[in-house]
Amino acid sequence: MSVPDPLEARLSFFTGKGGVGKSTVVAALALEARRRRRRPLVVELGHRASMQAVFGVPDVGHAPREVAPGVFATNIDLDEALRDYVADHVPVRALASRIAKSPSLARFFEAAPAVGEVLTLQRLEQLLAEVDEAGRPRFDPILVDFDATGHALMFLELPRVFEGLVTSGPIRRLLDGFAALLSDDERTRLHLVTLPGRLPVQETLELYERIRTEHAVRLGALFVNRVPAPPLPPDAADLLAPLRARIAPDTPAGRDLALLALEHERYRRLRAQIARLEAVALPRVELPLVRGAVGVEALAELGRIARGAA
Amino acid sequence: MSLAELVRERSLLVCVGPGGVGKTTLGASLALAAATQGRRVAVITIDPARRLADALGLDGLDDALRPVPGVGPGSLDAAMLDTKASYDALIDRITDDPRARRRILDNRVYQSFSRTLARSHAYVAMERLHDVLQEGAHDLVVLDTPPTRSALDILDAPGRLVRFLDERVLAAFIGEPAGGAGAWIRAKGAEVALRLFGAMVGDALMRELAGFFEVFFHLRRGFAERASTVVAHLSASETGFVLVTAPQATHLADAAYLRDGLLARGAPLEAVLFNRAFHPDAEGRPIGPGPAWSPEAEVDALDLPDGERASARRVLSAARALRGELAVANRAFDDAMRRFAAAAGPRVHARLRLPILDEEPATLDALTSLLERASAL
Numbered sequence: 001m002s003v004p005d006p007l008e009a010r011l012s013f014f015t016g017k018g019g020v021g022k023s024t025v026v027a028a029l030a031l032e033a034r035r036r037r038r039r040p041l042v043v044e045l046g047h048r049a050s051m052q053a054v055f056g057v058p059d060v061g062h063a064p065r066e067v068a069p070g071v072f073a074t075n076i077d078l079d080e081a082l083r084d085y086v087a088d089h090v091p092v093r094a095l096a097s098r099i100a101k102s103p104s105l106a107r108f109f110e111a112a113p114a115v116g117e118v119l120t121l122q123r124l125e126q127l128l129a130e131v132d133e134a135g136r137p138r139f140d141p142i143l144v145d146f147d148a149t150g151h152a153l154m155f156l157e158l159p160r161v162f163e164g165l166v167t168s169g170p171i172r173r174l175l176d177g178f179a180a181l182l183s184d185d186e187r188t189r190l191h192l193v194t195l196p197g198r199l200p201v202q203e204t205l206e207l208y209e210r211i212r213t214e215h216a217v218r219l220g221a222l223f224v225n226r227v228p229a230p231p232l233p234p235d236a237a238d239l240l241a242p243l244r245a246r247i248a249p250d251t252p253a254g255r256d257l258a259l260l261a262l263e264h265e266r267y268r269r270l271r272a273q274i275a276r277l278e279a280v281a282l283p284r285v286e287l288p289l290v291r292g293a294v295g296v297e298a299l300a301e302l303g304r305i306a307r308g309a310a
Numbered sequence: 311m312s313l314a315e316l317v318r319e320r321s322l323l324v325c326v327g328p329g330g331v332g333k334t335t336l337g338a339s340l341a342l343a344a345a346t347q348g349r350r351v352a353v354i355t356i357d358p359a360r361r362l363a364d365a366l367g368l369d370g371l372d373d374a375l376r377p378v379p380g381v382g383p384g385s386l387d388a389a390m391l392d393t394k395a396s397y398d399a400l401i402d403r404i405t406d407d408p409r410a411r412r413r414i415l416d417n418r419v420y421q422s423f424s425r426t427l428a429r430s431h432a433y434v435a436m437e438r439l440h441d442v443l444q445e446g447a448h449d450l451v452v453l454d455t456p457p458t459r460s461a462l463d464i465l466d467a468p469g470r471l472v473r474f475l476d477e478r479v480l481a482a483f484i485g486e487p488a489g490g491a492g493a494w495i496r497a498k499g500a501e502v503a504l505r506l507f508g509a510m511v512g513d514a515l516m517r518e519l520a521g522f523f524e525v526f527f528h529l530r531r532g533f534a535e536r537a538s539t540v541v542a543h544l545s546a547s548e549t550g551f552v553l554v555t556a557p558q559a560t561h562l563a564d565a566a567y568l569r570d571g572l573l574a575r576g577a578p579l580e581a582v583l584f585n586r587a588f589h590p591d592a593e594g595r596p597i598g599p600g601p602a603w604s605p606e607a608e609v610d611a612l613d614l615p616d617g618e619r620a621s622a623r624r625v626l627s628a629a630r631a632l633r634g635e636l637a638v639a640n641r642a643f644d645d646a647m648r649r650f651a652a653a654a655g656p657r658v659h660a661r662l663r664l665p666i667l668d669e670e671p672a673t674l675d676a677l678t679s680l681l682e683r684a685s686a687l
Contacts, residue, residue: 017329017330018328018329018330018331019328019329019330019331019556019561020330021560023560024560049563049564049566049567050560050563050564052563053559053560053562053563054559054560161418162515164514165418165419165512165514165515165518166512166514166515167512167513167514168512169509169512171512171515172512197670198669198670199359199361199670202360231628231632232625232628233624233628235621236621236624236625236628239618239621239622239625240625243612243622243625243626246612247608247612251603252600252601252602252603253603253605253608253626253629253630255591255600255633256600256603256626256629256630256632256633257625257626257629258591258592259591259592259597259629259632259633259636260625260628260629260632262592263632266668269668291635291636291638291639291642293559293642293646294559
């Protein structure tokens with residue numbers, strides 16, 4: 001399957017099991033978008049600090065901040081999103097400020113179900129609508145890094161949770177807008193990220209089936225992260241066993257050959273897992289394993305590969 | 311205290327850590343280790359992978375504690391903390407009138423709250439932990455926490471619990487006087503704010519919200535009391551916190567937030583487990599650089615036919631390069647872990663690293679051998 005540009009959509013969501021490296025994929029794509037002279041913004045939710053760690057910057061807060069030249073990131077803060085929301089929706093400034101300062105209401109908002117999610121939506125809408133001096137969208141593309149599968153599904157289900165409950169008013173408009181955005185083929189994609197292991201592959205197969213059957217969102221690409229290079233050139237693999245038979249196992253060369261044999265076997269199993277992902281009818285992008293710390297250079301390279309431009 | 315001592319002596323171990331690092335698996339291994347030493351152990355897990363759930367005999371249908379077969383000489387009971395199931399059980403327990411019960415269970419806001427919100431997890435974990443501790447049938451309880459920063463919520467109770475159940479807000483919502491003239495005036499303030507909120511969300515949601523808060527209005531005292539009991543346990547000397555992480559930068563960043571949050575709250579952080587923290591050799595030891603050798607010399611010594619020499623050299627070079635790569639990666643992991651552990655506070659004596667495994671452990675034997683493969687950092 002040819003790989004369409006995962007950056008073509010204005011808004012991309014990324015999801016996958018915890019620990020599969022979503023943040024790495026998102027950061028890599030943001031760098032690649034910048035290289036293509038776009039104005040990428042990475043959005044994190046749930047008070048995570050991944051972009052701080054990935055780009056080595058001290059603090060990513062509510063206001064978008066430049067984490068690498070031309071690459072912006074934000075971590076949606078619910079208190080600030082609430083202040084924005086109230087200011088936008090309560091026309092009388094004195095009242096707005098009273099509400100924003102009301103400790104009772106603050107407690108209520110802190111605890112009330114789904115308020116955080118609705119506020120996050122509101123903030124996303126705001127970021128989508130921002131324009132620069134030239135009237136162009138300030139951020140394009142916007143890449144949203146969901147912190148876990150459950151979180152992403154909860155978002156997709158928001159319009160349904162409120163179905164029939166919120167029938168009018170600003171939140172209704174927000175939810176309608178979100179539902180429309182989710183099912184907008186042109187503007188929105190949901191990408192899946194996984195690893196070439198048995199468990200992540202299994203969960204990806206299940207997640208794919210669930211999204212495909214239950215949600216209208218258009219799926220983008222399936223990223224398989226941390227795929228190691230074959231440890232042996234294919235034409236040399238046959239020599240491994242005869243060489244091990246002739247070189248004493250307790251010599252340095254013998255021990256290193258034993259490691260290579262283990263790695264070769266591991267690689268074979270991992271390809272078998274990747275083969276199971278054939279059941280996912282999405283363009284598949286394999287990202288190479290980077291051992292040790294992933295620096296910005298390595299990320300940029302990953303980004304080129306992720307976009308299918310390597 | 312070493313990890314073995316913690317497992318032998320503590321009566322509550324709380325596992326915290328970022329998502330995807332194997333926290334649930336390691337929590338189960340700790341519990342199993344204690345049971346193997348003869349203790350009566352309960353492990354309360356969250357969302358275990360299916361194979362781990364199978365190994366623990368959890369069918370996922372409810373969240374009751376069930377004995378794990380094949381464990382001895384002690385015992386191991388395991389439960390999966392399903393937020394919705396736990397809430398429903400709680401509602402069942404506290405409402406006698408079946409009609410009232412139905413009304414709560416059918417409340418849409420209740421449904422979305424109990425099913426979907428990570429935040430509500432702390433409340434239900436609190437309840438569950440309270441029950442298990444009160445029963446007193448176990449020598450050790452191992453508690454898994456959600457894989458997000460909200461894991462710290464459990465320590466912020468009862469403050470947050472009680473704030474959530476703030477009488478004035480609830481009273482304004484459900485139209486009951488909260489008692490006392492001062493409270494009434496404050497409730498008026500909340501009422502104004504709520505009317506505005508109502509205009510934003512509409513009548514239907516307001517009605518459901520009122521129904522939802524009515525439930526909690528009647529629950530709040532019990533909640534707060536139970537939360538206080540649990541918090542007393544959490545800060546008692548027989549409780550230890552175990553931080554589980556992996557050595558990648560993004561995991562360490564999330565783990566650092568938890569580490570600092572625990573220390574700031576004075577929680578007894580006593581062990582840091584680094585999972586998937588080194589590439590092991592065939593014997594399970596961390597791969598190091600190894601002595602130098604020359605692929606060229608090996609090929610010469612083998613006396614191969616000319617046609618095979620080039621391929622043999624490539625295989626041998628690949629072997630030597632692989633060791634070098636893995637050794638470098640191991641050293642980078644070690645450096646990152648040492649920096650992290652240096653800030654882990656004075657009580658952390660157990661700093662262990664576990665190997666990168668090809669398969670997640672999913673049998674009782676694999677869980678047992680997992681901890682045996684740990685080595686001190």
